[in-house]
Amino acid sequence: MKAKTALPAAAMTAVSMVLTLAVVMMWLGRAMPWPVALVVGLGIDGGWLATLAYERRLAAQGDHSRAVTAVGWSFGLVATGVLVAHALTAEADTGAWLAVAWLPIAAKALWLVHGMWERTVLTPRALDMIRGVQQEARDEAAVARARLRAEAGTEETRLTAVTEAGARIARVQAKTAQTLSRAWSTLETARSGEDTGRALTSVTHRVTPDVTPRWELPVWGPIEPLAPALETAPALSDAALDTLVDEIRHSETPALSYREMAVRFRAAGHSASEVRLRAAWKRVA
Incomplete structure (x- = not known):
């Protein structure tokens, strides 16, 4: 030079x-x-x-x-x-x-x-050092660019997979909701039909002659826990159970249905198995 x-x-x-x-x-x-x-x-x-x-x-x-x-x-x-x-x-x-x-x-x-x-x-040694520093900087920049591209590709793949999974879940939920809606519509049609009322009357007339049958669809909603008193309430005898069931049943006019009676029975803090409660209902009804 x-x-x-x-x-x-x-x-x-x-x-x-x-x-x-x-x-x-x-x-x-x-x-x-x-x-x-x-x-x-x-x-x-x-x-x-x-x-x-x-x-x-x-x-x-x-x-x-x-x-x-x-x-x-x-x-x-x-x-x-x-x-x-x-x-x-x-x-x-x-x-x-x-x-x-x-x-x-x-x-x-x-x-x-x-x-x-x-x-x-500059001396050749200094020039070699400068070239080495420049080459190291270029290498680091290339590695950083490659790392960013790889991370971007991974993130894109992950987002694509999550989006596809979410779309599949949404389709399944929509299909399930549609199926439930059709079933619910069928149940509602059956409940409100005149033939259904006559069929229920003919079936339940001999069991509860003074009670008009009412068939209601279950209501979706939050589950209410039982009262803590149910866990420690003493077991009732058959006579006491019959007396309670009869009082709750005739607490309103017309007499309550079994379902309404059972709800009020447990809401009052009383404890009895479903089998005993139904047996008491049959005895008093």
Whole structure:
């Protein structure tokens, strides 16, 4: 890399020095002896070369001198001024001479770029470390992107599965609700029909001659727990059970049905098995 910046600057400096010397010889050689013109040209090139060498030595030591830099740029400007003056006073090819008049300034600029490169150059070891850090950062970024893509894919699969399962549950619930609705409608039609009433009357007339049969559909709702007294209530004798059943049955007019009597019996805190309670109902009814 050092040769890529130093060689162009050195080549353009050499071309500028040769061009300056040639222009001084051609321009001043007509007005004065050629040895004098040669001395002038070599003086310009020699001063330029000396200040350039001094600048390079200071740069190699890590130092810098503004005075030396100013002298170097002064020689570059003098060389450029000589080329511009010759181009303006030339009888022919003025444009061509002006086209190369910028070479001394360009050479100084190239040496400036080379100096900036030298102040910022890094060792191969440092460059390898920087490349390693950059590669590690790229690897971590790639792994992070892959992890995010994998997590996104997993989440998408999970959401799809949950959505499909929810849709299946919803379809099953809708189908079950539809089935229950049809069954409930059938039961309600059977309950409210006249034929059902006559059938129930003919069946229950001999058992409960004074009670009009009532068939009600079960009501869906929260389950009410039994009273705590049922767990500790003493067992009733058959006579006491018959008396309670008869009192509850005739507590209203007309007499209560077995279902209503059983609900009020247990709500009052009494305890009896379903078999005994039905037997008492049959005895008192």
